[in-house]
Structures are given as structure tokens and as C-alpha cells.
Amino acid sequence: AQKITQTQPGMFVQEKEAVTLDCTYDTSDQSYGLFWYKQPSSGEMIFLIYQGSYDEQNATEGRYSLNFQKARKSANLVISASQLGDSAMYFCAMREGLRGSNYKLTFGKGTLLTVNP
Amino acid sequence: GAVVSQHPSRVICKSGTSVKIECRSLDFQATTMFWYRQFPKQSLMLMATSNEGSKATYEQGVEKDKFLINHASLTLSTLTVTSAHPEDSSFYICSARAGTSMAVNTEAFFGQGTRLTVV
Numbered sequence: 184a185q186k187i188t189q190t191q192p193g194m195f196v197q198e199k200e201a202v203t204l205d206c207t208y209d210t211s212d213q214s215y216g217l218f219w220y221k222q223p224s225s226g227e228m229i230f231l232i233y234q235g236s237y238d239e240q241n242a243t244e245g246r247y248s249l250n251f252q253k254a255r256k257s258a259n260l261v262i263s264a265s266q267l268g269d270s271a272m273y274f275c276a277m278r279e280g281l282r283g284s285n286y287k288l289t290f291g292k293g294t295l296l297t298v299n300p
Numbered sequence: 301g302a303v304v305s306q307h308p309s310r311v312i313c314k315s316g317t318s319v320k321i322e323c324r325s326l327d328f329q330a331t332t333m334f335w336y337r338q339f340p341k342q343s344l345m346l347m348a349t350s351n352e353g354s355k356a357t358y359e360q361g362v363e364k365d366k367f368l369i370n371h372a373s374l375t376l377s378t379l380t381v382t383s384a385h386p387e388d389s390s391f392y393i394c395s396a397r398a399g400t401s402m403a404v405n406t407e408a409f410f411g412q413g414t415r416l417t418v419v
Contacts, residue, residue: 220410226391228344228410274343287334288395288408290343 187291206275217258306411323394329374330396
């Protein structure tokens with residue numbers, strides 16, 4: 184079974200509107216971290232936002248917020264006021280395990296976001 | 301955030317030759333570095349985990365003799381693709397963890413990636 188599932192291969196949004204990118208995850212660990220990265224066409228991976236499994240509040244970073252629903256095992260990314268520069272591939276990733284254990288990130292297949300003017 | 305520099309950004313090599321890719325942490329000590337491979341329009345797949353001063357840990361299905369990883373210092377890890385073939389053409393990207401803390405919430409910083417084309 185996939186550990187990270189991103190069901191939207193592609194998404195379109197009008198400039199200045201908000202968009203939600205879906206991510207569900209599968210883990211039996213109690214302690215884990217969820218990440219969102221942006222990958223523009225240049226290839227670099229840009230860290231956007233992080234949510235820890237024990238964090239009670241949803242993470243926010245500027246125009247990015249993470250809608251964390253632990254019981255549903257979902258960690259959707261919300262981008263508010265979309266900009267043309269937001270057009271890129273977006274990856275959801277998870278790190279499992281307790282302190283001192285494996286640090287590996289597992290990535291979803293990504294969602295290609297296109298912002299239309 | 302911390303800076304990870306990867307070099308070269310693009311490389312074209314002939315089939316049968318070897319190519320070395322460098323991953324440097326510029327402003328922090330990286331005890332652990334990770335090497336990923338990404339095929340076009342696909343996700344990142346972890347190839348190996350590199351720990352300074354010890355042998356790399358390879359993921360299942362990754363040939364350790366083909367993808368040589370060396371992590372000789374706290375700021376440098378190298379990936380050498382030996383006897384490259386056209387099917388090795390891909391985007392390779394490294395990431396590095398700052399410090400020695402294994403806390404779950406420590407983010408990983410990524411290099412810019414290397415696009416390898418084997419002709």
C-alpha cells in the first residue's frame with residue numbers, strides 16, 4: 184500500500200483564488216511528520232510547510248496552510264491568493280518513526296498545479 | 301533555511317563512462333545525506349542514505365556497485381554513477397539534515413538537483 188497518496192495528478196486555479204491540494208497518508212506510527220514541497224520546472228525542491236503528528240494546531244506559513252485531519256489521515260495543502268509563480272509540482276511527504284530512528288522521507292506522486300491569469 | 305549545493309546541475313556523458321555528483325552543505329554540518337532519483341513526471345525515490353564516516357545504506361533494488369556513495373566529511377557527499385548507461389539518465393537530487401538531532405520535526409534541505417543524460 185502506498186504510504187502517501189496524492190489523488191490529483193493536475194490542478195488548475197485562477198490567479199488570486201485559493202486552491203487545496205489533497206494528501207492522505209498511511210502509517211502505524213504515533214510519531215511522524217508531514218511535509219509539503221514545491222518543485223518548479225528548474226527541479227529544486229522547496230520546503231513549504233511542516234506538520235507534526237502531535238501538533239494540535241494546523242501549520243501555517245504565509246499563504247500556505249496545512250489542513251491536518253489526523254483521524255482521517257489527511258494533510259491537505261491550502262494555498263491562498265494563488266500567484267502565477269505558484270505554478271509547479273507539489274509533493275506531500277512523510278517521515279515516520281520515533282526519535283533516533285530512521286529519518287527517511289517518503290514522497291507522494293505529486294500534483295501539478297497550474298495557475299491561470 | 302540552510303543551503304545545500306549540488307554540482308553539476310546538468311551533465312551529459314557517454315555510455316560506459318562514470319559521472320560524479322557532489323552534494324555540499326554550505327552553512328551547516330550534515331551528518332546524514334540522502335540521494336534520490338526522479339524520473340520525468342514521477343516522484344522522488346530514495347536511493348541511499350549516507351552517513352559521514354560510514355558506509356551508505358542502499359534501498360532495495362539499488363545497485364551499490366553502480367551507484368557509489370562517499371560521505372567523507374560533514375559537508376560533502378558524492379554519488380558516482382559508474383559505467384553509465386542510457387537507462388541511468390535521470391534527475392538526481394540530494395538532501396541533507398542539519399545537526400545530529402533525530403527529532404521527527406527536523407526538515408531536510410535539498411540541493412538543486414543534477415540532470416544526467418547518458419548518450
